[in-house]
Structures are given as structure tokens and as C-alpha cells.
Amino acid sequence: MTAAQAADPAPPANTEARTPLTDLGKDDPYKWMEEIEGERPMAWAKAQNTRSLAVLQGDSRYAGLEAQALAILNAKDRVPGVSFAGDGSLRNFWQDADHVRGLWRRTTLESYRTADPQWETILDIDALSKAENANWVFKGANCLPPEETRCLLTLSDGGKDAVTIREFDTTTKAFVPGGFALPEGKQNVAWLDKDTLLVAREWEPGQVTKSSYPYVVKALKRGQALADAKEVFRGTPDDVSASAYTLTDADGKVVAVLANRGVSFFEAETYLLTDAGPVKLPLPLKHSIQAYVAGQMVVSLEQDWPERNFKTGDLISFDLAAFKADPAKAVATLVLRPTAKQSVEGVTTTRDRLVVGLLDNVTGAALVYAHGPQGWTHQKLALPANSTIGLGSTSQKDDRLFVSVTGYLTPSTYWLADAASLKLEQVKASPARFDASTHVVEQFEATSSDGVKIPYFVVRPRGVKYDGSAPTLLYAYGGFQVSMTPAYSGVMGKLWLERGGTYVVANIRGGGEFGPAWHDAALKANRQKAYDDFFAVSQDLIDRKITSPRRLGIMGGSNGGLLMGVALTQRPELYNAIVVQVPLFDMIRYSQIGAGASWVGEYGDPAIPSERAVIAKYDPYSNLKAGRKYPEVFIETSTKDDRVHPAHARKAAARLEELGYPVLYYENIDGGHAASANLAETARRQALEYVYLSKKLMD
Template structure:
């Protein structure tokens, strides 16, 4: 959990409204009116997300692209292979602990396209064929209500966890409907909580009260489109009767509640997160007498409560307190509530320069931390005592990615996953007290990995920075530049690209002789917050230089060549693909641009773009716009360039990164005379697919395209 995840959820009894103080304005440049940015763009009409003209255009492009890719002799086989893997009955179901000791899972397959929320026992889960009980059937619900429901999760009230808030999305959008469900009766609660569709942050306060941040009145959202007014809502109350407890401002990114509960489910503190920017947030302790702003750096995130200690991850230096970027620290929560201004923090863990804190969770008395050490996973158990914190390491397999799953909280158990590029995921039950480990499940192999090898190399970027990357390739591959190679990267928002098993990628690419590469470029979180900060705003070009350095290093090592090198990236990674297209097209013969940002001059006005100015800068500020304009793919498209034929994908239902980015990219390329393959899924949200069948179709289209460009 990082500070960029602003939609944190929470709870306790609060009745007094509180207001965020207006920040003192700094001396600033004169802002350019947003109406002036891109006002002459001939494709502005594509920003009407489901406008008739835009939809007709998208359907026409689908009508041109799908026959080309689906008409390829390989398509049917690749789609069938992808769907078989995604729907496989022998997939290992990931589980979470329920309050009654049961294990819960959400499952999709060919018979349950929308999915089942179900449960079993640990004893049954250990067997080859667990016995499952259905809690909620999303396919049946959608049919009964004639709705296009996509399940987005459940938030259950501890400690019993029988009353749950079910989150449902129409077609995969970020805007969701929230309804109260009783797991003991397997039914929605008559007269229970029901929040209409919206982008909202919410949490249980107690069994009869919710904390909700949403658009309470028309237009009462931030410039980013998220809520900034937090209220309590009582059972049986209409939305109009909810009581305000905290208010941010329209210029914030969002406001959300966050609860700190002890292992018995008792609320110890309730905090309002005021997201000032995407990465900066004020934390306000809410009490019956109002709010108290906690003395924490803006770039920090509250991670957990264990043994009375509130654990915080620092994403910037806190020099006056003696702490550094990346440190994990803790406060005595009782002392902090009693004297917020004077309570001192203690160091929990300080990563090295090549380490970063990736995940934090708790069991009943232990803090468990997943670290990346040179992009390889390590899990540590930390114990708080009279002399501070002590650490022990869980003896999990080395040279792999480690993910912390659900913890029991009633005892010291938690689930841990271990995976690698060629190693199917294994599921472990760990005891953080005894450090005992039990491998309870192992995913079956989906492709023949025996002929491949994983290697880690480093490229040198323009400024001398060493940038690591992983190569997965046939062991017998010759270094002659002829290996069809797919390079993937993201490079933003402190998101780490770690080794992970993909049965579909392995089957559709590696097993067919392809090489797969993942670049750990700046902007990500592989080496902590500093690695991310190195690629922010005015330093954005460093992210792209890192990517080009890895691309060139692959060519220099003769792992591949421009004729055989293709690249893929989505969302922020889709922006990376656009920059690669416009800045270094000679390096690539195939580019898959997934749900991209592309028009960076107008991005802050489209979809949820205004929330990302902390990452890219603000186009309304002339000096920041000047930086953005240098790499903006949309305005830098030119005629007469040697652009490869690109494959651009998006989703109509994506209300995070607006489909207009992809639409305008394709339209502009067509206008300049370049061939373009374009596919817009009508459903799917930001994942560009709402169910496994749509996912298989999208993946088959991608690998047909890559095969045509790199293997033929």
C-alpha cells in the first residue's frame, strides 16, 4: 500500500464536521485557461465518451482491425489457448481469511463468466478438490437484474465479517454501486445500505453507520472527478441526511476515510486522508471535538496498526526527525492521540539503496514486510518490544517475487505467494510467530519452461544511471539479433515491475520461440520512492531515456534487432509507447499501445487526468507545459517518419484514462497517412476487458499482431 493509493477506507463515531485549511498560495506563473489548451484540435469530439459520432468512428475502426487480426490463421488457436488457461479448472484459487475462519475466493471460469464469490475451509482448501459454498453468484445477479455487473470486491465489517459492502461496476467502470450483503443469509440486506453509482470512498464506521466520500450534490467533486466531502451515513437514512465530518477543497485530488483497528476489530483511530496531490496527502485525526492534522510528511502513508504502534512509510526525507526516504517508522498510537505534536517516532526498518518496501501487513502481534532487493523478493517478520523493533526473515524461495496475502489477525497466520517468470505461483501458509511455512498449493505449469532461462542485465542510461532489466529467452537462442523480442515496461507512479508467472504470455509467446523482457526503468518503485521521484515532472525524459537505453542494450548484446524488437505498455506505459513511437521509432518494428495517455497537453481535462499533475506536471502552467510538450506524443506526431504500424487498444468504459487518448492517437496517425490497427472494447474499464473471454480475445489479438510483425 503506497501513498499513491488515495482511496483508503476507514471507520468510529464522529459527529463534528471539520474543514481543511486553504493552503497558502505560492508565487506562481499566470495559468493558461484550460479552454485554450488544444482548442484547435480537430478531434475534440472524440472526448465525448459515448457520443454517437465517436462510437460510430470506434466501431468502424474495429470493423477494419478485427478482420485483419482475427483473420490470421493463428488467431483461433491463440485465443483458444488463452481462454483455456484463463478458464482452467485447475487454477489455484487465491483466498482470504473470513471472520469466521473460512477462506473466501472470487472465481471466474467458462461457466461463471462474471464470477462467483464463494468460501471453503482451510482443511478443504488443502485438498486437491476443495468443496466450495457459493456466497454470491454475479452471473445470476446480473441476469436477474438485467444488468452488466462487474464485481469489484467486498468490504466486510470486522470482526465477524458477515455484513459486507459489495462493490459492483457497470461494465467495469471506476464509478461503482455499493450494496449491503449478509453472508450468513446469502442475500442483500432489505433496507440496507445502498450507495448509488459514483466514484466514492467508503468504509464501515459501525454496524449501523458508514463513512462515505462521494458526490453529494451535483458537481461536488474535485477537478480530478473525485469526492472531497466526507460524511457519516446512518442505516435507513437517505443520502440527503448524511452528516458532514470533513471537507477538503475542489483543488485536491480526493478525500477518503482510513480506519486503524486493532486485531480484535476495535477501532482505535479514524483518519481523513486529504489527497492534496496524487502523491501528497495530509492526515487528519478525526475526533468528537473536530480534526487534528498529524505532523507527518505529505509524502508518507499510514500502513498498519500492530501492538499499539501506528506504522508509517516515508516517501520523502524527514530530516528534522532524522528519517530518510523509504524508511518504515512507527508511533505509539495512544501517545500520538494524547499529544500529536510531541510524540516521537522510532525506526522500524531502513532499506538499502537497492531495496524498497513493497508491501506491509500485520498478523495479530507481528508486522510483516515484503521487500524488493535488487528487484527480488524477501519477506521479513518484525516484532515490537521494549527496545524497539527486531527482524527475522521468512525462509521462502529465493530469486522470486513474494506477495503478502490475507492475514488471519486472530492469530499469526498469513498467506504468501511466490512466483517467477518461469515458475508457476506457489501459495504458502506462514506463521509469523514460529516462522513455520507450509506450501498449501502450487499452480500447474501452463507452458514448457524447460527450454528457457531468466537473466538479469543492466543498461546504462543517458545520465550514467544503471537500469536493470530481466530477459526470459530460449536457452539455445543465438546472439545473432534474430530473436523475436517483446519488451514491456511501465515507468511511473512508483509501481514496481517484478518477476511474475504469466501462463498466457508463456504459451502464446515464449513457447513459440519468443523472448520476453521487462525493464525496471525510473518512475517505478523498484528501488524505493527515490527511484520514482527521479522521473517526475521536469525529469520525465529520464524515464524514456532509461527505456531507450534498455532497448539499445538488447540490440548491442545481439539479443534482438530493431527488425525483431516489439514493445508493449498500458496506461502510463501506453504513454511510454507513444513517446517511443515519436522519439525513437527506428528501434522498434511493433508497438502495442494499451489504454494509453497520449494527448498530454489536454490530459488534465480528460477523464481522471487532473489527479496526475503530481506525476507529469500541470499543462496550465507555461513552464511545466513546455516540458510536457517536448515528449507529448500527440503533438509530436509528424508526417514522413518511419513509424511502425502500431496496435492501439482501449475501452469505452474506461473512466480513468479516457478512450479519447487512444482514439485521437489513431485518428491523427491515419490523417498523416500511417497504417494503424485500432481496437476499442465496448466494456472492460481500465483493464480493457470485463471478463475472461474478453481478456482472452484481447491477448490473442496482441500476440497475433506481434507474431505478424516480429516472427514472420
Template sequence: MTAAAFSASAQTSGSTPARTPADPFQWMEEIEGAKPLAWARAENDRSLPVLQNDPRYKDLNDKALAIVNAKDRVPGVGFSGDGKLSNFWQDATHVRGVWRKTTLDSYRTADPVWETVLDVDALAKAEGKNWVYKGASCLSPDDRHCLVVLSDGGKDAMVYREFDSVTKTFVAGGFEAPEGKQNVTWLDKDTLLIAREWEPGTLTKSSYPYVLKVWKRGTPLAEAKEVFRGKVEDVMVTPFVLRDPDGKVQAAMVSRAVSFFETETYLLTDKGTVKLPFPLKSGIQGLVQGKLVFTLEQDWAEHGLKQGDLAAFDLAALKADPAKAHPTLILRPAANQAIEGTNITRNKLVVTLNEDVKGKALVFTPGADGWTSKPLDLPANATIGIGSASETDDRVWITVTNYLTPTTYWLADAATGKLETIKASPARFDASKHVVEQFFATSKDGTKVPYFVVRPKDLKYDGQAPTLLYAYGGFQVSLTPSYSGSVGKLWLERGGVYVVANIRGGGEYGPAWHQAGLESNRQKVYDDFFAVSEDLIARKITSPRRLGIMGGSNGGLLMGVALTQRPDLYNAVVVQVPLFDMLNYTSMGAGASWVGEYGDPAKPDERAWIAKYDPYSNLKAGQKYPRAFIETSTKDDRVHPAHARKAAARLKALGYDYLYYENIDGGHSAAANLNETARRNALEFTYLSQQLMD
């Protein structure tokens, strides 16, 4: 997902959704069929010259390439169990990327010395594959035994291959799980817990695994032993293992997602599985000093806990008698706050907290009388991110950024509160002429909706500023202030205004902010977006002629709704890897997993409220739609490319002008490597220039 991974909150339906009657473009749902691909290539051939022949395109593409391939980019690092720092790096030489390591002393210098662990470009060339690196899962405490995760072209279906990080080679005869949507974790160096499609019928209706097995080293994958089975109506089953800082297993567990926001948690024991008493809407965050930390997305009245709370169980007590164990409150955010992230060092719990979408960090310590906390003295009015935490001591990496300040990398000692700035990213555009402001728009139901405006200091309030408004509004994903070199260089420096709306559906104010826009309340998300748009116009920052919008995935759905409901507000709409055909979304890609977010079109009452905002069926003739730019990827196996294809085809059938770009690779990001990312950025900002600046 463009903004983040999809989630959902209510049980998926086992029913078969009713198809939209007589859909003339249903044939586009064959992802790599000859006819749909021929159509997509023809659309690319028609649309790309409109943008790439614009004299601005080359300059924008060159600048975007210079940013993504800049040699002075600061590499973010994580702690490795061998005492080194690990990093994944892409540049002009390593387009696919290289996994590498260095020491902290070397990292402190201006030119660290890196040791290559795995060169993905070389691997792809040697094997003739379009490999996209999706990370490596390494077994603590020494992180020698690793599972390298690779995707062909950026798909969510991935390959897992055992890798020795010391010899820097794939292990001959080691674990290798062929391509599939699968969830895998180490139990010990000779054992994996793995959920995947074992045979036809062992994927959920959402296209994820629900059967978990134990796989022993030296045995065929087919001989793995089943230890847990969910249901085909679930979203997925995922194993995870809790270890102490020395790598000793404290609990092996299973997450059974009955929907993306409703999860049952089970303990794996020698005698079978034991269901743990967590509410369905909760999430385990980790283990610190024997305390199992979790968040709540719903009230838990039995224990006096509230939606949005952070709490913990004593793990030993929970394992001994789940029914009698009692949790302890760690943190209850205020109404204008939300827990954004957590991480655990050897002895401490580090939490980032947003307050009106501005971050702070707190360190929590468990004790005999409960939990105590101390703040970390970090810059205000910024987004605070928690990076990798050490298991050998209490150090943790912290990032600090905002819209005009490049990311700085801090090394924090959670035990002492000591902070050290290690690296600061170079500026990619001149921010001295800009200012950031936060405003609140009033939505249709009276709710105050925050949004950020990044504008020139000398802005003339005459409604003529080319303005790009970005939003997401779903799955409890928060849009916090972040630095974007491409937005700065390709838009702000050229006189544009950039706006980010923190509409409902996101997580900016915790679970309640998300749940306020679920299912039958979905229109509130769109009303929030329109309220921000109208507020920008009322302030004379911009006008409908100069206002453009952009969003991806769930945000792409938002763009489709904006196009069909309020075309009078906008002159540019960038629709990135969208959901669009909402009356049929559960039958495409991973759509069935999102019923808790949107509702089930197989149920007549829910179909009725989906139909009110569904962009695909609400595209009508005779409207004053702006020329939209629709983007997708053939390799997107999360949000099916047919959503974008069908949107474009229907616009064409109705006689509207539009632009379309389908990347044949790239997965859900629509860009499989840095060069493709730069091209996509250049295409988007060329289009925005044509629509809003000309």
C-alpha cells in the same frame, strides 16, 4: 491501470488548462457520443479482421481461453472473520465470477468444497446489468456485514450495496449507495463513513469526492452529516478506520490527498478533526500492538527519518498529543533495496523487501526496546507477495513466483517462522527450454537500469529473435518477476523472447527511483527505456526489425513517446489504454490528479517540457513509424478513451498504417470478463506475430 493504480506526487492546479489550438479531434472526448462511438465501431470493423482472419488468431485465442478458464487453476484465498477462507473465482461457467468460501482443511485437498456466497453472473442476469465485481468490504471481527462493490461494465464509478454474508442476501432496506466515484468504509454496523458526489460541484477537478459524511442506518443518504471537507483542487478524500484484532475501533481517520503522493491525515473525534503531523509524502500501513506503522517517501529531518524508511508511532501517544509524539524507526532499506509491501497479523508486522528487484520477507515485532526482525526462509530469486493476514493469530498467506515458475501459495506463521506450501499452480507452458537473466543497461545520464530477459537456452545471438519488451515507468509501481501463462504459451513457447525493463518512475528502488523521473525529469524515464532497447540490440539478442514493445496506461504513454522519439528501434508497438494527448490530459477523465507526475500544461513553463515528449502533438508526417496497435475501452473512466481515439485518428490523418481496438466495456483493464481478456491477449499476440515473426 494495467500495471497498477495511478498515483501522483505534487499538488494539482486549480487553473483551467489551455486547450491545444484547433484540435480537429476534440469531438472524440464525448465518451459515449453517437459520432465517437460510430467512429470506434468503424475502426473495430476495419482492424479486427486484419488480426482475426490471421490463421494464427484462432489458435492463440483458444489457448488464451484455455488458460483463463482452466479448471485446475489454483484459487488464492484470504482469511475471513468467520474462520473460513474466502475467494473470488471466474471460469467458463462463471464468466463474471462467484464469491465463495471454504475451510482450511478442505482447501488443503485437491478438490476443495466451496460454498457460494454471491454469484455475480446470476445477479447480472437477474438485474439485466453488466456487473463487474469489485470486491466486498466486510466489518470485522465476524465479517457478516459487508458492502458489495459493483461496477457497470468495469468503470471506476461503482455501486455499494449492503450484503449479509451469512444469509447470502442483499439486506432489505440496508445501505445502498448509487453509482459514483466514492470512498466508503464501516465505522460500526449501523454507521458508514462515505465520500461521494453529494451535489454538483462536490467532486474534485480530478473527478473524485472531497466531502465526507457520516451515514446512519435507516436514514436517507441525503441526510448524512458532513464531518470533513477538502477542496475542489484536491485529488480526493478517503475515510479509513483503524481497529484492533478484535474489531474494536482505535481511530477513525481521513486521508486528504492534495495530490496522489501528497496526503494530509486527520483524526476524527467527537469535537471535530485533528490534523496529524505526518509529512505530506507518507503512507499509513496499519496498526500492530498499538503501533501505527507508516512509510516515508520524503526525508523527515525533525525525527531523523529518511526517504524510504518504515517507522511507527505509538497510537495512544499520537492521539493524546500529536505535536509531542515521536516515531520509531522500524527499517531503513539499503540503496539497492525498497519496501514492496506490508501486512499485519494479530501481533506481527510482515514486510516484503526488494533487493535489485528480487524479493525477501521479514517479520517485525514491537518491544520495549524498539523493533526486532526475523527473515522468513522463502525461495531466493523470486517475487515474494504478502496476501491476507489473520486477525485471530499470526498466520499470513505468502505467494512466491518468477517468470518461469508458477505461483506457489505458502501459509506462514509469523510468530514461529514455520512455513508450509499449501498449493502450487500448474504450469501453463513448457519452461524447461528457457532461462531468466538480469542485465543492467546504462542510461543517457549514466544511471544503471536493470532489466530481465526471459529467453530460450539455445538462443542464437544473431539479432533475429522476436522480442517483446514491456515497461511501465511511473507512479512508483514496481515490475517484479511474475509468471504469465499467456505470455509463456502465446509468445515464449513460439520462440519469442520476453523482456521487462525496470526503468525510473517505478518503485523498484524506492521513492527516489520514482521521483527521479517526475515532471521536468520525465525524459529520463524514456531514456532508460531506450537504453534497455539499445542494450538488447547491442547484445544481439534482437534487432529493430524483431523488437516490439508493449505498455498500458502510463505505460501506454511510454509507448507513444517511443513511437514518436525512437521509431527506428521498433517494428511493433502495442499501446494499451494510453495517455497520449498530454497537453490536454488534465481536462480528460481523472487526468487532473496526475499533475504531480507529469506537470501542469496550464502553466507555460511546465507545458514547455510536456510538449517536448507529448506523443499527440509530436506525431509528424514523413516518419518511418511502425504499424502500431492501439487499444482502449469505452468504459474507461480513469484514462479517457479519447487519448487512444485521437492517437489513431491523427495517425490516419497523417497517412500511417495502424490497428485500433476499442472494447465497448471493460474499464481500465480493457476487459470486463475472462472471455474479453482472452480475446485481447489473442489480438495482441497475433499482431506481434505479424510484425516480429513474419
């Protein structure tokens, strides 16, 4: 089989005649806003910024809130998160007021244990940006095991997803002369060996998918021109993307080379790359290769696999050697089957152990698995209960790993765990950033329109009166199997809770709190269920008299920004404030804007009439109407966001203004999808949000 033959197009999921893309939104008067950095849309955005910032920054509270946020974000006593490196060091990326773009640095475990670790700078991103007259945002390093001294540094211009990749030597603390250097693009790279990379990128102009991601993977040798790289795998332009990666043992030896063909956002084919060509593996489309340890390849399933008697959410494993020899006959072993209220949140490996982060009714646990002649056995790490537990960096030299523990009112603590002995050592604890003594955390359930119980957390003042007067901020996401778990936010606590606010997080369908089935319940034709869940939680807060429509505000970003748009157009009477962050909003044209085509698996395809009919019912952009009692919304986006295009936010604001509604709008010129290229910009954005919420809900 040749690389070009490796990925035959999957049959279309829907055989309806497709509407020409040029016909979708063809009469939209604001299509010109889709020119991301065009002169006209940029002039419009700057004028909006000037007007809105005058209102929000002109508020007497703004300066104080921004200063408090910046002090927390830049605090010197923040706990630096670290990762194990193969050279024996611990590495960290750090930003503060003196290092706005950040320092990539290292220390030793012994020093890290002390109150004042001694850090050695590996690379100063501020100095690099100045020297190269560039607007670099550091997006991480991919280092070659086992020593991990040769690294592929990912640098973004202003925070875009399109990145430049350059080879760096942590020993000399310099870029490698004549080393690997990939020009800007949406790309992904993996080490095959010290002189070979597996690269997926736009090799020829236009050689990207409809989602704007690469679908051709090539092997690039050291010193070789990009044009001379050898193709090893090819997807199709109709896919979301393609990539290649390796599975390595604890000593850095490559045990398998795999390619991923993203058929849709949630469906993928995995191929074993062999000397004879790619070999498609007999796995269900909704699966994820999670890890390799103790000779076992660990796979999570996001759909039932009836041929093997496995269920959605199962974690399974194969003996890799047997699987490579005959994938069809290799025996799969069950590692873990979550209950209806559980979900596998994270999987990682130490040298000899598999570690699983498990959610149980939105509360975390960490399970350690060992593989032996009798299969898998497991034990639980004795970490604090009723917390969110995050699996951090692991060592491949032994069985140690870092684990974080956090909650809404509990500052994060950082633990060093030994997965073999189960020994735990708390190495760091974050200082409190606000007075949590006045608040309590509760978990309630609301009943959605179809009778399903939707859990949500309430963080409220102890003495709150159940008379509907509490200023309340409700947050949710509800998509892409992303779980909303309790987490400590010093800025939210200081700028909202400490000032008497109540904070609520809703675990609506579309997320991953209860596994893949919780997500699948709100896909495509069932999308409205996520919105109904959100409205049910909103109404439950009002019915319990925790708050009232006058005092209830909501916030969400990206897919959560779409949720905010739906809330605005479907149930505006429930809310007095809506913060719409980097949103999807024009759902009729979303698949043509930015990386939108990659999300058809989540929302459906607007070019297919029956799927467009579903989308049109909740599409915020086309459902904005005159004569409704909409609250004044605050819409935020970023010019550099090449994932969720800023045109969504621009169009939303322009359409609202056209209909005669007041609207506040802020477009960050840098920052990418996270809208925060540096901590100063993050502090500004958060201060703007809490001024707006204070004006609407507290005044």
C-alpha cells in the same frame, strides 16, 4: 475546528499565470472524441474495430491463440487465491467458462488444503446480473470486523471506476433488506460501526474535485437518507480526493478514525477525526499510514523528514495512544531503513506481527517484525530465493498469512506462513502452463543517458543465437512508483515464449523498484529520464545482439501506454511493433480528460506555461509528424474506462491515420481501465496482441 475549516488550501506550488483550460488544445480537430459514449465517436470506434479485427482475427493463428489463452484463463485447475474471513472461512472470487462474471464463494482451510476443495457459493454474479438485467462487474467486498459477515459489495456497470455499493449478509447470502445502498458514483466507504458508514462521494451535483473524485466525507447512519448524512471532513475542489477510514485492533475495535486529504497524487494530509473536529497530524506530505499492530501505528515515508532524522523510504512507527494524546511530541521509532537497492513493497499485519515485503535488487523477501519493550526485532521467512514474494491475506485471530511466490519461469506457489513461529506450509502450486525448460532468465544493466545503470530482465531461449534474430517483446511501465517484478504468466509463456519469443522487462526510473527516490528521479521536469532509460535498454538489447530493430517490439499500458507513444515519436527506428494499451496520449489536455487532473503530481500541470513546455517536448499527440518511418502500431482501449479516457487512444489512431500511417485499433465496449470485464474478453485481447506481434516480429 469545524469540518469545513479542516483543510485549508495548500499554497500553490507554482505562481506562474495559468493558461485558461479552454485554450489548451482548442484547435484539436478530434476533441469530439472526448464524448465518451457519443454517437459519433462510438460509430468511429465500431468502424475501426470492424476493420482491425478483420486483419487480426483473419490471421490463421488467431483462433488457436485465443483458444489457448482462454483454456489457460478458464482452467479448472487454476489455484484459487483465498482470503481469511472473520467467520473462520476462506473466501475466493472465481471466474471460468461457466461463470463468466464470477462466483463469490467460501470454503474451510481444511478443505482448501485438499486437491479438490468443496466450495459454497455466497453470491453468483452471473445470476445477479441476469436477475437485475445489469452488466455487473464485481469489484470486491468490504466486510465489518471482527465477524465479517456484513459486507459492502462494490458493483461496477461494465467495469467503470464509478460503482454502486450495497450491503450484503454472508450468513443469509442475500442483500440486507433496507440495508445500506449507495447509488453509482466514484466513491469510497469505510465501516465506522455496524450502523454507521464513512462515505466520500458526490453528495451534490458537481461536488467533486477537478480529478472527478469526492472531497466531502460524511457519516451515514443506517436507515438515513443520503441528504441527511452528517459532514465530518471536507477537502477542496483543487485536491485529488478525500476519504476517511479507521484503524482497528485485531478484535475489530476502532482505535482511531482518520481522514486523508489527497493534496496531489503523491501528497496527502492525514487528520485525526475527533469529537471536537479534525486534527491535522504533523506528518510530511509524502507519507502513507500502513498498519496498526501491537499498539503501534506504522507509517511509510516517501520523502525525507529532517526534523525527525528520517529518510525517504523509511518505515517508522508511533505508539498510537501517545500520538493521539499529543501528535507533536509523540516519539517515532525506525522500523526499517532500506538500502539504495531495496524498497518496501508491501506491509501487512497479523494479530501480533508486522510483516514487510522487501525488494532487494528486484528480488523479494518477507520480514516478520515483533514489537516489545526493546522496540522492533525481526526475522526472515525462509521462502524460495530469487523470486517475487507477494504478501496475501492475513488472519486477525492468530498470526497466519498467505504468501505467494512466483517468477518468470516458475509457476506460482502459495504458502501458509505463521508469522509467530515462522513455520511455512506450501498449500498450493499452480500447474505449468507452458514448457519453460527451453528458456532461461538473466538480469542485465543498461547505461542511461545520464550514466545511471538501469536493470532489466531477459527471458530467452537457451539456445538463442546472438545475431539479432530473436523476436523480442520489451515491456515497461515507469511511473507512479509501481515496481515491475518477475511474475509467471501462463498466457504470455504459451503464446510467446513457447513459440520461440524472448521477453524483456525494464525496471526504468519512475517505478518503485528502488524505493521512492527511483520514482522521484523521473517526476515532472525529469520525465524524459524514464524514456531515456527505456531507450537505453532497447539499445542495449540491440548492442548485445539479443535482438535487432526488425525483431524488437514493445508493449505498455496506461502510463506505460504513454511510454509507448513517446517511443513511437522519439525513437521509432528502434522498433518494428508497438502495442499501446489504454494509453495516456494527449498530454496537453490530459488534465481535462477523465481522471487526468489527479496525475498532475506525476507529470506536471499543462496550464502552467513552464510545466507545459516540458510536457510538450514528449507529448506524443502533438509530436506525431508526417514523413517519419513509424511502425504500424496496435492501439487498444475501453469505452468504459473512466480513469484513462478512451479519447487518448481514439485521438492517437485518428491522428496517425490523418498523417497517412497504417494503424490497428481495438476498443473494448466494456471492461474499464483493465479492459477485461470477463475472461473471454481478456483472452480475445491477448490473442489479438500476440497475432499482431507474431506478424511484425516472427514472420
